[in-house]
Amino acid sequence: MTPSTDAATVRTRVRIPLSFSDGYQVTAEVITFNGLADGAEHVALVLGDPATAAAPLVRLHSECLTGDAFGSARCDCGPQLREATERIAATGGVLLYLRQEGRGIGLYNKLDAYALQDTGLDTYQANTALGLPEDARDYTAAAQMLTALGITDLDLLTNNPDKARQLRDLGLAVTRTVPTGVHSTPSNLRYLHAKVQHTHHTIALAPMAILAR
Ligand SMILES: Nc1nc2c(ncn2[C@@H]2O[C@H](COP(=O)(O)OP(=O)(O)OP(=O)(O)O)[C@@H](O)[C@H]2O)c(=O)[nH]1
Ligand SMILES: [Zn+2]
Numbered sequence: 064m065t066p067s068t069d070a071a072t073v074r075t076r077v078r079i080p081l082s083f084s085d086g087y088q089v090t091a092e093v094i095t096f097n098g099l100a101d102g103a104e105h106v107a108l109v110l111g112d113p114a115t116a117a118a119p120l121v122r123l124h125s126e127c128l129t130g131d132a133f134g135s136a137r138c139d140c141g142p143q144l145r146e147a148t149e150r151i152a153a154t155g156g157v158l159l160y161l162r163q164e165g166r167g168i169g170l171y172n173k174l175d176a177y178a179l180q181d182t183g184l185d186t187y188q189a190n191t192a193l194g195l196p197e198d199a200r201d202y203t204a205a206a207q208m209l210t211a212l213g214i215t216d217l218d219l220l221t222n223n224p225d226k227a228r229q230l231r232d233l234g235l236a237v238t239r240t241v242p243t244g245v246h247s248t249p250s251n252l253r254y255l256h257a258k259v260q261h262t263h264h265t266i267a268l269a270p271m272a273i274l275a276r
Pocket of ligand 1: 163168
């Protein structure tokens with residue numbers, strides 16, 4: 064299938080040794096691009112050897128400063144990033160680190176939305192109350208990055224059906240979606256339940272009623 068996006072090209076490839084707080088270490092080839100549709104500084108991390116996989120494992124990880132860098136327990140982003148890095152390195156694939164903070168609404172708006180969630184709104188209602196889309200993410204640049212890396216067929220590591228839907232609409236062959244692990248805590252449980260109920264994420268959670276007992 065021919066991707067329906069304009070071409071982007073690789074700008075720079077650089078190897079970076081990664082060292083996680085739990086001791087896991089791996090070297091990533093970090094890749095930047097020219098010509099991405101939204102002009103953002105997205106990066107690809109090539110882990111392991113994608114060439115050995117018929118359909119490399121790919122994750123589209125949306126930036127979450129609070130979860131990825133600060134270890135916030137309000138979401139599951141930090142543990143998902145850690146999990147994805149190791150799983151992709153094991154099979155060979157690519158992690159796209161997409162600068163889509165707050166599902167695309169930006170950091171300050173996300174923190175405004177957190178403040179509204181503290182008054183009782185769920186994660187989607189809070190965005191709407193701010194006059195913003197529930198999810199503003201567009202994966203055109205992600206499709207451009209994968210195409211520039213020569214990836215046309217892939218397995219997608221996600222619980223979010225919209226990511227696979229958008230990539231397929233952009234001309235990529237998502238062979239299968241592979242769910243991430245469940246990283247639920249008392250602090251992020253309501254958020255994860257909202258994702259399951261509202262946007263049909265495939266996360267195997269215990270019912271809220273059971274957990275509330
Ligand atoms: N607006 C808003 N964004 C949030 C909130 N919690 C987390 N995020 C953002 O949501 C995004 C999470 O992205 P992903 O890890 O790709 O999660 P996902 O869309 O559920 O998809 P998968 O993890 O692939 O299943 C990041 O950009 C976070 O900053 C919230 O309460 N409000
Ligand atoms: Zn997060």
